[in-house]
Each structure stands twice: as C-alpha cells, then as structure tokens.
Amino acid sequence: xxxxxxxxxxxxxxxxxxxxxxxxxxxxxxxxxxxxxxxxxxxxxxxxxxxxxxxxxxxxxxxxxxxxxxxxxxxxxxxxxxxxxxxxxxxxxxxxxxxxxxxxxxxxxxxxxxxxxxxxxxxxxxxxxxxxxxxxxxxxxxxxxxxxxxxxxxxxx
Amino acid sequence: xxxxxxxxxxxxxxxxxxxxxxxxxxxxxxxxxxxxxxxxxxxxxxxxxxxxxxxxxxxxxxxxxxxxxxxxxxxxxxxxxxxxxxxxxxxxxxxxxxxxxxxxxxxxxxxxxxxxxxxxxxxxxxxxxxxxxxxxxxxxxxxxxxxxxxxxxxxxxxxxxxxxxxxxxxxxxxxxxxxxxxxxxxxxxxxxxxxxxxxxxxxxxxxxxxxxxxxxxxxxxxxxxxxxxxxxxxxxxxxxxxxxxxxxxxxxxxxxxxxxxxxxxxxxxxxxxxxxxxxxxxxxxxxxxxxxxxxxxxxx
Numbered sequence: 395x396x397x398x399x400x401x402x403x404x405x406x407x408x409x410x411x412x413x414x415x416x417x418x419x420x421x422x423x424x425x426x427x428x429x430x431x432x433x434x435x436x437x438x439x440x441x442x443x444x445x446x447x448x449x450x451x452x453x454x455x456x457x458x459x460x461x462x463x464x465x466x467x468x469x470x471x472x473x474x475x476x477x478x479x480x481x482x483x484x485x486x487x488x489x490x491x492x493x494x495x496x497x498x499x500x501x502x503x504x505x506x507x508x509x510x511x512x513x514x515x516x517x518x519x520x521x522x523x524x525x526x527x528x529x530x531x532x533x534x535x536x537x538x539x540x541x542x543x544x545x546x547x548x549x550x551x
Numbered sequence: 552x553x554x555x556x557x558x559x560x561x562x563x564x565x566x567x568x569x570x571x572x573x574x575x576x577x578x579x580x581x582x583x584x585x586x587x588x589x590x591x592x593x594x595x596x597x598x599x600x601x602x603x604x605x606x607x608x609x610x611x612x613x614x615x616x617x618x619x620x621x622x623x624x625x626x627x628x629x630x631x632x633x634x635x636x637x638x639x640x641x642x643x644x645x646x647x648x649x650x651x652x653x654x655x656x657x658x659x660x661x662x663x664x665x666x667x668x669x670x671x672x673x674x675x676x677x678x679x680x681x682x683x684x685x686x687x688x689x690x691x692x693x694x695x696x697x698x699x700x701x702x703x704x705x706x707x708x709x710x711x712x713x714x715x716x717x718x719x720x721x722x723x724x725x726x727x728x729x730x731x732x733x734x735x736x737x738x739x740x741x742x743x744x745x746x747x748x749x750x751x752x753x754x755x756x757x758x759x760x761x762x763x764x765x766x767x768x769x770x771x772x773x774x775x776x777x778x779x780x781x782x783x784x785x786x787x788x789x790x791x792x793x794x795x796x797x798x799x800x801x802x803x804x805x806x807x808x809x810x811x812x813x814x815x816x817x818x819x820x821x822x823x824x825x826x827x828x829x830x831x832x833x834x835x836x837x838x839x840x841x842x843x844x845x846x847x848x849x850x851x
Binding site: 494 | 571585588592593594679680682683686687709796799800802803804806807808826827830833
C-alpha cells in the first residue's frame with residue numbers, strides 16, 4: 395500500500411488563469427466536475443508558464459458575494475430587496491480570479507506522507523492541497539480522495 | 552425583597568448568542584500588505600494577531616493600518632510592529648451586558664471570545680453583530696417606542712419614518728486638493744471612519760474612507776497625493792425627506808454602511824445616515840435601555 399501524497403493525488407488537475415472572470419471560473423468548475431465525475435469546488439490558478447499563483451475555492455467566491463452589512467439589514471424583512479441577487483451576481487461575474495484568489499497557498503511534495511497530509515488538512519482547514527515537484531505542479535490531493543484512500547484501507551483490515 | 556435593576560432587552564442573553572464564530576487571524580510575522588489583503592477578502596475591520604505558539608498576542612485594526620501608512624512604515628513590515636495588545640476577551644457564557652460594559656468602558660468595538668474545554672478563541676463579539684441582534688429583540692420588546700404607540704401596524708409605522716428623523720446632522724469635510732496625510736489627520740482627530748470630500752466650490756465630489764486609504768497603502772500610493780486621487784466618487788446620498796426604508800434599500804444595493812444626506816439639492820449635504828442608526832430607529836430601541844449606548848464608528 396502506497397503511503398505518500400503521490401499515491402492519493404489526482405494527476406488530472408484543472409487550472410484557472412488569474413485573468414479568468416468569476417463567471418468563467420464557475421463554468422470551468424462545472425465542466426471539470428463533469429469530466430472528473432465529481433464535484434469540483436476549487437482549482438489552482440497558474441501563470442502562463444504553468445506555475446502556481448494561487449487557489450480559487452468556492453469559499454473565496456462566497457466570501458466575495460456576501461454583502462458586508464447583511465448582519466444588520468438581514469433582519470429587516472419588510473425592506474424590498476427584489477433584484478439584489480441579480481445585482482450582486484452581475485458585479486461578481488465581472489471580477490477577475492486574480493482579484494479574489496488565495497495567494498498564500500499551502501503545498502506539499504509527492505513524497506509527503508499521507509498522515510502529514512491529513513494533519514495539514516485538519517490543522518489548517520484545507521480541503522485540497524497542490525502537489526509540487528521542483529516548483530512544477532504534478533497533482534492535487536482532495537480531502538475526499540484522502541478519505542476514500544483511508545476508507546478503502548480501513549475496510550481491508 | 553424585590554430587586555430592581557436596569558431594564559434591558561439584552562438581559563439574560565449570553566455572548567454566544569451574538570458572537571460570530573469566525574476568527575480571522577494572522578501570525579505577527581505577516582506583512583502589513585498581507586493583512587490589508589485579508590481585510591479586503593474577509594470584509595473585516597480587524598484581525599487577531601498570534602505569536603509563534605499560535606496564541607493571541609494582539610489586534611490590528613484599520614485604524615492601526617492607517618497609522619502605519621501615516622508613519623510611512625514599509626508595507627512589508629511585520630504586524631508585530633503595529634499590533635495593539637494584548638487583546639481583550641470575554642467568555643461564550645458571559646452575559647452580553649457585561650461584555651458590552653467592557654467594550655464601552657475600554658472604548659473598543661470588539662472583544663474576542665474564549666470558550667470550550669481548552670478555552671480557545673472561538674469567535675468575536677462586535678458592535679455591528681449586536682445591532683443586528685437588537686433589531687430582532689427590540690422590535691418585540693414591550694417597551695419598544697412603536698409598541699408603546701398602541702395598535703398601529705408596524706409596517707405602517709415603518710413606512711412613515713423619514714431620513715431626517717434618524718440622520719446625524721454633523722458633516723466634516725476635506726478639500727479634494729488636500730493630501731492623504733491631511734485627511735488621515737482629520738479622520739484620526741475625530742475618530743471617523745470616512746469623510747466627505749468637497750471641491751473648491753464646496754460641492755461634494757467624493758468620500759474617502761479608511762478602507763480606501765489602506766488599499767492605497769497596499770498599492771504604494773504616496774501620502775502626498777491629493778484626496779481626489781483615492782476617494783470614491785460620486786457621493787452616494789439621499790434626500791432628508793426620503794423614506795428611511797428607501798435609504799436603507801440604497802445602502803443594501805450599494806453594500807455601504809453610510810449614506811450622506813442632502814436637502815433637495817445633492818450638492819447641499821446636511822448630514823449622514825448610518826445603517827446602524829437606521830436599524831436602531833426602526834427597531835424602536837428606547838433610550839432607557841443600555842443598548843442605546845451602542846455606537847458604531849460614524850462617517851463624519
């Protein structure tokens with residue numbers, strides 16, 4: 395049984411450009427999900443040379459579209475806010491991936507032990523970890539794949 | 552023997568009912584630039600700063616970052632150079648009133664919350680969150696100014712409140728040709744979150760907030776440049792006679808916390824309306840209640 399990141403990582407990763415709009419990114423999430431047969435909620439962002447620039451997750455998009463003062467006006471149920479969602483989505487759709495992506499990305503190497511990967515994911519609340527070898531992206535470890543790996547091996551004991 | 556005390560809609564409520572369970576934190580080695588990015592991304596006004604052992608060491612607010620900009624600190628300086636510490640805490644099980652007293656007495660807008668078996672930092676208690684909570688509770692309080700009015704339908708009352716009944720009348724402003732340094736001095740002296748910018752003809756042409764300033768800091772803009780280069784324009788305003796509900800609607804759609812108020816002509820700014828004040832007015836919070844002491848940083 396392999397015990398390294400390379401044994402659980404997905405080598406068929408998908409990437410975004412910092413110049414993609416959020417609307418394009420969401421479409422690419424959906425298309426990648428169809429191709430991979432699983433829901434994709436985050437992608438690596440790379441420059442023209444394929445080097446990692448950041449990550450864009452569903453959470454980054456949700457953070458952006460959340461109105462800043464909703465905790466105050468959210469209780470005012472009698473205020474007519476029809477059209478607000480469309481207005482928010484219109485603004486968000488034009489924002490560039492590079493504007494809201496996470497740039498402080500935690501990465502691992504292909505030889506990182508799966509337990510270290512697990513520890514990182516738990517301690518830092520990360521659901522996906524890019525795998526780099528000599529500064530080049532070689533894969534991505536998703537928390538769901540890590541769970542499947544443990545589940546498969548646990549069930550064989 | 553009966554014990555009489557202050558009547559307060561918050562009586563009996565605990566911190567855990569108002570706190571937000573999201574603690575945005577950065578290590579004290581993180582740069583000011585990184586911190587500003589975090590403010591923008593998470594739409595927060597302060598971050599908790601942690602030491603090497605990931606324990607709370609201080610707090611950095613937008614005001615602290617503006618101070619760093621004013622002092623011309625390099626943008627890659629570590630947060631430990633400007634953080635204010637130690638942070639003040641309350642417990643999840645503490646009474647909200649007691650925590651508000653600490654905030655009020657210390658002149659701060661937020662307390663970090665400890666809880667759980669390990670007494671870890673589990674959240675933040677901030678004034679704006681309490682304002683939202685109050686809206687719910689005060690509206691149902693039997694002492695609410697609207698309930699005391701009799702049987703009048705709440706919606707009918709809400710539909711009659713005008714902006715002039717709630718707005719703050721005082722507006723300070725700076726000229727568009729004044730430097731960012733001068734505007735920062737004004738913001739700091741008056742403890743404002745934003746200020747109106749006028750042209751030489753005294754017409755309002757923009758608004759300059761602490762958020763605009765820290766973004767300028769991150770982008771390397773010199774503090775000598777005129778306010779006109781960084782301000783947000785045009786000024787979003789409403790008429791004094793407009794219904795409060797319409798003004799709130801405008802704040803919701805533009806995602807802002809304050810609207811300048813004009814009298815007939817948008818060039819004649821007469822006051823400012825904050826979303827918090829609007830919420831408090833609509834909730835019917837009475838002045839006898841300790842909750843009326845809650846003040847969120849004003850624009851002018």
